[in-house]
Amino acid sequence: MAGVDHSSYGVRGVRPRWLQGLNKPAFFLVFTALAVFIQSMCVNGLVGVSISTLERRFGWRSTEAGLVPIFYDISGLPMLLLVGYFGGRAHKPRWIAAGMILIGLGSLLFALPHFTTGPYDTSGSMTSLCEISDSGDNATSLRCSSTVTQSNLWSYLYLFVVAISLMGIGSVPLYILSLTYYDDSLPRHTAAVYTGVFYALGAIGPAVAYIGGGYMLNVHTDVNLGGDNTDVTVDDPRWVGAWWILYIVTGLMAIAIVLPILSFPAEMAGAEEVRKTRVMEVHSSAMNGDVGTEDVQAGWPDIRDIPRVFKSLILNPTFIFMVLAGVGDEALIAGFVAFGPKYMQNQFSMSAATAGMIFGVLAVPGAAGGSILGSYMIKRLRLTCSQLLRYHLLMSLVATALVAMFFIQCKQQSFVGVNVLLGNRSMTSSSVAMTKSCNAACGCENLSYDPVCGVDRHTYFSPCHAGCLTTDDKTYANCSCVGDTATATATATAGMCTASDCNLMALFCFLFFLAMFIIYATGMFHLSIVLRVVPVSHRSFGLGIDMLLGRLLGSIPGPLLFGAVIDHSCLLWERKGCGEAAEEGACLYHANASMAWYMMAVGTMCQILVIFFGFLAWKTYTPGVIQPRPSSVTAAPDGQAKANDVGKDNMAFNNTSTVKQTAV
Numbered sequence: 018m019a020g021v022d023h024s025s026y027g028v029r030g031v032r033p034r035w036l037q038g039l040n041k042p043a044f045f046l047v048f049t050a051l052a053v054f055i056q057s058m059c060v061n062g063l064v065g066v067s068i069s070t071l072e073r074r075f076g077w078r079s080t081e082a083g084l085v086p087i088f089y090d091i092s093g094l095p096m097l098l099l100v101g102y103f104g105g106r107a108h109k110p111r112w113i114a115a116g117m118i119l120i121g122l123g124s125l126l127f128a129l130p131h132f133t134t135g136p137y138d139t140s141g142s143m144t145s146l147c148e149i150s151d152s153g154d155n156a157t158s159l160r161c162s163s164t165v166t167q168s169n170l171w172s173y174l175y176l177f178v179v180a181i182s183l184m185g186i187g188s189v190p191l192y193i194l195s196l197t198y199y200d201d202s203l204p205r206h207t208a209a210v211y212t213g214v215f216y217a218l219g220a221i222g223p224a225v226a227y228i229g230g231g232y233m234l235n236v237h238t239d240v241n242l243g244g245d246n247t248d249v250t251v252d253d254p255r256w257v258g259a260w261w262i263l264y265i266v267t268g269l270m271a272i273a274i275v276l277p278i279l280s281f282p283a284e285m286a287g288a289e290e291v292r293k294t295r296v297m298e299v300h301s302s303a304m305n306g307d308v309g310t311e312d313v314q315a316g317w318p319d320i321r322d323i324p325r326v327f328k329s330l331i332l333n334p335t336f337i338f339m340v341l342a343g344v345g346d347e348a349l350i351a352g353f354v355a356f357g358p359k360y361m362q363n364q365f366s367m368s369a370a371t372a373g374m375i376f377g378v379l380a381v382p383g384a385a386g387g388s389i390l391g392s393y394m395i396k397r398l399r400l401t402c403s404q405l406l407r408y409h410l411l412m413s414l415v416a417t418a419l420v421a422m423f424f425i426q427c428k429q430q431s432f433v434g435v436n437v438l439l440g441n442r443s444m445t446s447s448s449v450a451m452t453k454s455c456n457a458a459c460g461c462e463n464l465s466y467d468p469v470c471g472v473d474r475h476t477y478f479s480p481c482h483a484g485c486l487t488t489d490d491k492t493y494a495n496c497s498c499v500g501d502t503a504t505a506t507a508t509a510t511a512g513m514c515t516a517s518d519c520n521l522m523a524l525f526c527f528l529f530f531l532a533m534f535i536i537y538a539t540g541m542f543h544l545s546i547v548l549r550v551v552p553v554s555h556r557s558f559g560l561g562i563d564m565l566l567g568r569l570l571g572s573i574p575g576p577l578l579f580g581a582v583i584d585h586s587c588l589l590w591e592r593k594g595c596g597e598a599a600e601e602g603a604c605l606y607h608a609n610a611s612m613a614w615y616m617m618a619v620g621t622m623c624q625i626l627v628i629f630f631g632f633l634a635w636k637t638y639t640p641g642v643i644q645p646r647p648s649s650v651t652a653a654p655d656g657q658a659k660a661n662d663v664g665k666d667n668m669a670f671n672n673t674s675t676v677k678q679t680a681v
Contacts, residue, residue, distance in 0.1 A: 024282045039277075042202045042285055045110075046211050048277045049195040050218040052117055055274065056191060057219040059124045059267040060089055060184050061354050062226020066373035067260035069359045070234060071177075072603040074137065074257045075130075075170045076591070079356070079604060083580030085177050086355045090568035092182035096189040097568070101561020102323055105554070107283075109194040114279035117271050119187030124268030126180035130173045131261040136239050145467045145479045146493070147459035147486050193560045200548060200556065202285040206396040209545055213392020216544075220384030220537060223354065226263065227377020234258030234370035250491070251368055253512055255466060258370060330559055335406075335550045338634035340563045342409075343543050345626035346536055347571025352579030352619065359583065360616060363607045364427055365522045366515040379526055383533030390534070391541025402549045406635040409542040413631050416535045417624035422528035423617035427519035429609050431475045433498070434482070435589050436608075455498040456484045466591060466605055470514035471499035472507055478589075483509050539627075550638070575623075582615035583607070 025032045026040035038044075064086055072082050104112055199211040235251050236259040249255050330336055353360075362372035394400065400408065431437040434451030452461065461481035469477050469485070477483035477498065484497030491511040499507035551559040584604060591602035 024284070024286060026280050026282070028276070028280050036280070039280070040282065040285075042199065042211070045198065045202075045278075045281055045285070046214060048274060048281075049113065049191065049198075050215050052113070052191055052271070052274050052278060053195070053215055053219040054222040054225075055267055055270045056117075056120050056184070056188055057222030058226040059120065059127075059222075059264065059271070060086075060181070060188065061219075062223030062377070063230050063260075063263055063267070064089075064181070065223065065354045065356075066227045066230035066234070066358055066369075066377070068355060069362060069369045070257055070260045073255065074134075074238070074260070075173050076602045077171065077174065078601070079359070079580040079584045080577065081171075081174060083355060083576040084174065085181050086351065086576045087573050088178045089181045089185040089188075090351075090573045092185035093189045094565060094568060096186050097193070097561040097565040098323075098558070099561075100189045100193050101558040101564075102320075102326070104190060104194050105197060105557030107194075109190075109198045109283065110278050110281040111283075112190040113194055114275045116187035116190040117275050117278065119183045120191075121268045121271030121275075123180045123183030123187065124264050124271060126183065127177060128261040128264040128268070129180075130176055131238065134170055134173070137237075137257050145464055145481050146488060147456060147461070147481045147484050147497075149458045149486075189561075189564070192564065193557055196544070196548070196560060197557045198285075200553075201288045205549075206399060209392045209395040209541070211392075212544060213388050213395075213541055216388040216392075216537070216541065217385040220388055221381055224377040224381035224384070227358070227373045227380060230260070230263055231370045231372070231374030231377065233262050234260065234368075234373060236262075250511070251370060253468075256368075326555055326558055327562075330551060330555060330562055333550060334637040335634050336547065336559065338630045338637060339406075339409075339543060339546050339550070340566050341570075342413075342627050342630035342634060343540075343563060343567050344571040345623040345630075346540060346543070347567040348575035348578070349620055349623040350536065351572035351575035355576040356579045356583055360612065361522075361525075363612065364609050365519060365525075366427070366430065366513070375526065379530050380533060383530045384537045387534040387537030387539075388541055391538035394538075395541065395545055400545075402546060402640065403635075403638060405542045405546050405549075406631070406638055409539055409546065410628065410631045410635055412535050412539045412542070413624065413627045416532060416539065417621065417628060419528055419532040419535065420617055420620040420624060422525055422532065423613045423620065425521045425525045425528070426610055426613045427521060430514050432589065432606055433471075433475045433477050435606055437475060451478055451482050453498065456482055459484065463592075467511075468513045469493055469509040469511055471496065471509040473500045474514050475499070476513045477509065480509065485509055546634070578619055579616070582619060583612060586611035586615060 024040075026036050027033065068082050068085070071077065071085075072079065100112065195215060196212055199208045199215070202208075203211060238257045238259050238261070240259050240262075251258070358369065358372040358376045361367065361376060362369055365372075367375075394408070395405070398404075429436060438450070459481045461479060464479045464481055467479040469480050469483055471477060471483055480488065480493045480496070483493065483499050484495075485493035485499075486495040486497075487493070493509045493511075496507045496509050499509055547559055547563050548556055586608045587604035587606070588608050589604070589606035591605050
């Protein structure tokens with residue numbers, strides 16, 4: 018459009034003068050940081066806090082539920098290379114804004130199943146009390162015909178996969194192009210601080226989601242229908258909270274942030290001068306002809322150059338080893354974000370809402386603080402690439418030691434028929450045996466899960482399995498199976514028995530906070546190294562490869578692996594249906610010790626990968642010989658080189674840089 022300054026802030030011909038104060042890197046950081054806050058709140062937070070609730074509501078196993086976060090990564094795989102290669106010379110704010118539209122639509126679609134599945138029903142037409150009849154078989158048949166299952170809801174998994182896939186595609190431009198936009202517009206060490214703030218907001222997003230989502234899980238899922246249709250409480254394992262509300266909120270927020278980001282120009286004023294005054298630390302293997310230049314070539318990239326650029330990056334040993342080092346951290350973070358709240362819920366006997374809120378409170382100072390500290394260290398200490406590699410290795414060693422937090426375990430609660438027999442005798446068989454003489458005539462075989470805690474501090478599958486004949490609200494009486502002597506006067510209360518003698522949660526939370534802090538600080542070093550060891554014209558593509566392999570080898574198998582080991586620790590599975598035709602549903606009861614050992618084994622394996630490849634990246638790094646650019650300095654009257662304002666960052670860096678420079 019003629020007469021329009023396309024370097025100003027605005028959309029098409031709408032570029033009012035009073036908005037031009039926003040046309041600064043700081044405001045681009047504000048809007049993209051808000052965007053990553055919204056994105057991470059939805060994808061990395063709400064999915065994790067609601068995963069156990071979704072398992073219960075839709076009848077999934079943990080391995081099946083793990084497919085939801087995995088498809089976030091799978092959907093973005095093709096986009097990583099496309100955005101990485103073509104986005105480097107495209108209008109970055111426009112690509113980021115388009116991605117936020119997809120994130121908003123995906124978040125809204127994620128909430129849709131709540132409105133299409135109907136009310137959540139846990140009551141059925143039968144009672145879970147012991148109903149003694151003349152024929153136990155008749156009682157069993159009656160319960161079987163009255164049992165209402167919702168196994169048909171399993172197919173909604175496909176809709177969730179589509180929704181999370183939209184978010185995965187939309188997130189790619191945000192994470193790749195925001196970082197390169199900072200790096201284009203600012204001196205290197207200042208860009209590192211911007212990157213730290215960006216990732217800090219990305220860490221705060223999940224924390225807010227865990228806190229807010231945990232609160233929403235205390236509200237019944239059918240709150241939009243005027244309340245619930247069941248008498249279960251939030252402490253009941255059958256409880257399903259309002260998991261869907263915040264997905265609507267984040268969807269609308271994502272769409273609202275589109276216009277402010279879309280209004281930024283393709284490149285900030287002064288970006289060209291920043292590139293001219295920058296000292297490079299490209300690995301020597303990439304210094305071949307014009308590959309090492311800090312200039313960005315104009316025009317749309319030729320797709321035929323992809324193999325050449327890809328080969329250049331793959332043959333850069335420091336780059337590829339650092340990318341592989343990031344795989345371990347990606348797997349660990351993705352797996353624990355998805356199943357960390359569920360681990361705490363089972364290990365420390367708390368509700369899904371409480372576990373989600375505690376997990377979020379720990380993630381705020383841990384992940385955000387680590388991101389800010391890592392970026393601050395890069396700027397304050399003006400770390401060279403060699404120093405960054407050493408710090409990365411050192412902090413990875415500390416993070417590995419902190420995996421020992423999984424040594425902290427609580428005593429397994431007694432569940433009659435699962436890990437303890439009547440009379441407080443330990444089970445020697447791994448098979449579930451809940452029917453005994455005291456409840457054989459009650460017809461309990463096909464009852465839904467409705468746990469009660471007896472006065473003997475044992476959990477029973479249902480009041481029927483405890484032999485209870487009467488009830489007064491949530492207290493059950495005349496329970497013939499409860500107690501060491503199995504008297505008919507024993508009582509039980511609704512819900513599972515809790516671990517009243519476990520005081521180790523505070524220590525676990527402290528170690529988990531430290532682990533998050535160290536891992537996210539290490540992530541800032543990782544990003545800075547990746548950006549420094551490749552030519553500037555290949556940075557977007559390099560970040561694309563970094564994220565591609567990180568997802569393909571890390572965050573995709575991570576939730577699958579963690580979900581599999583959690584399923585492997587299951588002692589009691591939900592049965593959907595009657596008799597031999599019944600199918601397994603979600604896990605109802607886990608072995609605490611097995612879950613902890615499995616989690617520690619997977620976490621240690623991930624960190625060993627980080628250390629191994631981080632060490633190789635450090636040992637193979639050889640900085641190239643860079644010829645200083647005459648245009649970046651001017652001769653001062655006293656004969657000494659004097660840098661302009663933009664170049665001060667690089668001149669200060671030269672005092673500590675290990676990069677060898679030839680004389681002018």
